[in-house]
Amino acid sequence: MKARQDLIQKNQKIRQLSVTALLISSVLGMISPVLAQVAAAGTDIKNTATATFTDGTTTYNATSNEVVIKIAEVAGVNVTAQTPSATTPNSGDTLFVDFVITNTGNDPTQFFIPGTATLSNTTKFSQNGDIQIIAVNGTNLGTPVNVSNAGGETGTLLGATQGSIAPNPGTGTTGTITVRVPIKVLPSAIAGDSLTVALGNTSTPNTQNQDRSTDEDTNDVRTVDNANGVGGETNATAPINGVREAMATSGAITVNARQQAFAAILKAVSSYNNNTTPNVLTDDVLTYSLALKVENPPPSPATAGLVTSDLYGTTISVNSIVTPNRILVSDTIPTGMQLSNTAPVGPTGWTPVYTTSPLTTDAHKANWETNKPSGVIRRVGFIYDASTTPISKGSVSVGTTVSGFSITLNPQSTFTSKYTIFFHRNSQQRKLTHNNAAPSFLFCK
Known part of the structure; x- marks a missing residue:
């Protein structure tokens, strides 16, 4: 009778061990997707369970069969928008926004x-x-690679080896590709x-590593599984989670008011002297008076997006030395006239x-001298x-x-x-048929 009870207890212990082994196997099965994020696809994970128990008199040891789990291939992609190269540009400016795509x-x-970004x-x-690929694994390309309007796969754009992006280990730039979107602020943009x-x-904007099967679009950033044996592919089956996609949106870019x-230039004849020889013109003296006015507010009609600024200088060549931050007021010597002594x-x-x-030659590009030259002075x-x-x-309302x-x-x-005076204003030649000619140039930034 006692022998039968011992046998029953032993069978119960063995059944408990079997259940324990099954539970261990089940737990391993449940954690395999998590392990797949850090372990390479195709990796084997092996486990053997052992148990020791006693019936009060005898100690028993049991070992389960070896459980082998093969890590499945899992696809994944994230997109991160970088800070725009200019967040407060002016109208007419160019800038770019970079995006980092991570495996x-x-x-x-x-x-x-995709070959086209979405602009709000x-x-x-x-x-x-074109959108450009500018870096792979954090290393800038010597020559950026253009992406056509139709978009393209990195294996085609960069070649099978460089275009196959390794998994990112969790930190660093390995497993990343950087693309650049060039942006133009149109001249019509205002502050x-x-x-x-x-x-x-993505179906929900700005989400990462999403299933693409229910939301396919030509502007998707998505994974493309390598062919077996190409680009480090494990020759496993297709990713168990299918094709993945991701999306990111940059921070706001807001047009600044342009200063x-x-x-x-105000010009008038301030004096005229014929030296009491009305029939002789060459001894006449004609004096022009000029004034510089910086207006505030701007003249009407005002141009949208502009804010009145002080008058700053530009680069001018003086005595053969290119000098920055100079303001030049210049006037053309009218035809038939010359500087007096x-x-x-x-x-x-x-x-x-x-x-x-x-x-x-534009006045700001001319060679200017502080000493009166011997040649023909034209300005x-x-x-x-x-x-x-x-x-x-x-x-305001006064200016300077x-x-x-x-x-x-x-x-x-x-x-x-009776003569015609030719002069320049705003880089265009004009003419007057009297002696009150307008000044030629005012140069500033």
Whole structure:
């Protein structure tokens, strides 16, 4: 009787051991998807369970069969938007937004990269050319690779080896590819116009590693399984979770108000002297007075997106030295006229300058000299150093006027009482049929 009871107890213990082994196997089966995120596809995980028990008299040992679990291939992708190269651009500017695509699966994979990003505002902004692949695994490419409007797979764009992206280990740049979206702020954009840039297209915006089977779109950023034996593929079956996609959207890009100075030159004949010889023109003296006005507010009609600014300088060549932050007020010597022996006069802080450069050369690109040259002087001007203090825009409705410029001219022997004066304004040649010509250039930033 006792022997039968011992046998029954032993069978119960063995059944308990079998159940324990089955439970261990079941638990391993449940955790395999988690392990697949860190273990390479195709990796074997082996486990053998052992148990020791006693019936009070005898100790028994039992060992289960070896359980082998093979890690399945799991696809995964994340997209992260980087900070735009300019978050407060001006109208007409160009900028770019980078996106980092990461392989969060457990096997090398290709990615499909769309050729078009999604812009939240297409009336004031546009994609400025092709999307480009600029880096792989954190290493910049020597020459960016363009992605056509139709998009493309990295294996085709970069080649089978470089275009197969290894799994990311959890940190670092391994397993990443960086793409760049170029953006143009259209000239019609005004201050306050805003844009966000998105790469990818998920059913719920800006989600990561999503099943693509129910939401396929040509603008998707998605995984592309390598062919067996290509790009480090494990030669396993297709990813157990299918094709994955992801999406990211940049931070806001908001057009800034463009600072713009509004300057004008005022010119008038301040004096005329014929030296009491009305029949002789060559001894006549004609003096022009000039004034520089920086307007505030801007002249009507105002241009949208511009904010009135002080007047700053630009680069000017003076005495063969290219000098930055200079403001140039210049005037063309009218045809049939020449500078008199009286030196040009400017207000405090302004230096008279001369140039013999042809009139076909823009005034700010001419070679200016502070000493009167011996050749034919074609323009005379005044230089102001704005590196420390610009010309203030002044108060609203008043602005700032800088006066005290004067140029004295004599008629040449070829001069006649009725003549046409050619002058330049805004880089266009114009003409007058009297002697009150307008000044040629005001150069500033």
